[in-house]
Amino acid sequence: MAFETIKLEQDGFIGKLTIARPEALNALNSQVLDELDKALDEVSANKELRVLIVTGEGRSFVAGADIKEMASLSPIEGKEFGKKGLGVFRKLEKLEIPTIAAVNGFALGGGCELAMSCDFRIANEKATFGQPEVGLGILPGFGGTQRLQRLVGQGWAKYLIYTARNIKAPKALEIGLVQEVLPVDEFEARVDELANIVANNAPIGVKLAKEAINTGAQVDIESAIKIEENLFGLSFATEDQKAGMQAFVNKGKAEFQNK
Template identity: 45%
Template sequence: MAEFVTLETSPDHPGVGTIRLNRPPMNALNRQVQTELSAAADEASTRDDIKAVVVYGGPKVLAAGADIKEMNEMSFADMSKVAGKLQDGIGAIATIPKPTVAAITGFALGGGLELALGADRRIAGDNAKLGVPEVLLGVIPGGGGTQRLARLIGPSRAKDMIFTGRFVGADEALQIGLVDQVVAPDDVYDAALAWADQFANAASAALAAGKAAVDAGLDTDLATGLKIEAQLFSSLFATDDRTIGMESFVANGPGKAKFTGK
């Protein structure tokens, strides 16, 4: 039984799973939390009843970073052994082959922002503070931040945040594309659920293929990306949902198909 990270579902939002961090006071991402995040992401990936995922740290904070007290005792040899696992744990959300959204309340700093960067969408409260302040500790982001941040907001803006360690407010985060929506703090989780609810009855294999095509294509050249797209597109013709969707369109027009997820 996980101590700090749970995967929850609610009858009010069928098809949506919430990966909930609960390690007071600031959800510091120690090695146990990282391991539990990986386990929760694996479970969310394989459960057929979960079609989309919200990542949430509670009403006050998403996560204020890694556990610095834990890291402070580590040598180069120590960190060399676990750096890959740290990336895997903090970046576990990115491995979920379903739509994911990070609900950001309060602080998302260091590993907390890196966690959110693994989601497909980020919704923040208007009081949120985001940043990668690792340089102020004499290190750099090590949970995927240098790579995912640059891909999301561009290398120049990413370097500015990494070099200075400054906190970015919600308005600036929206302006530079670091978050996708800003709402009142009390509305963050509900807004994330509302976005995720859209996919409760969607064609799951098509969503997974669309996500895989974009993510894999970003890591290669255009010609290779187009080949990836063609392969994934073709593969969907082996699914029941493709048959259901096209037959429904021909008979009744768009948007009326009742998908089975198969």
């Protein structure tokens, strides 16, 4: 379908979802969230895709939720707006295929929460992260209180949320919020390189690994090990497993078919 506030593109096995409201630093309003929701349904239904890159147009990833829209909300309306954002970000987090946040500038509030809903985050050296909500009289409402502590630990999560302090990309790398920081002129090429590396591994193996990690993180270690055991067994039912191991034995390179 046609979108007004986002772009959804495909290049081979790689999908790219771009928040495209550069005049508003890609702030998330209801329309953006609705279009993101529909776009994620399209991504989920597209069996050609093996990786999704999420980024922002212009000099911002996403500068936050749209304060102008939120300013006049009642408590019930505020809860519903938060519920909408939480639902969309959870849908992103639960996509079968791996997702990479390509953070090219401001990732504040809802933008930081969007990035954290992806499987990992690559930033350029101009990226800025933060959860400034308490400075506006609210708290992070699109998953920030939960995902941030899971990524960087409770101490850093509380520090960043309570102080409403923004941090630059090198600090985000230091605390484990992002996995790599690149110079601006190397950033896009590196994101594309990583997406292709992931896409060229066995797609079912990657999907099963994502399921094992995400599901196992929510349960005790004994249950998590059982989840891994079952998914490991399932991987041996795939043609890609046979192709991958045969290629290894023959000192060749497998061409995975996602079967």
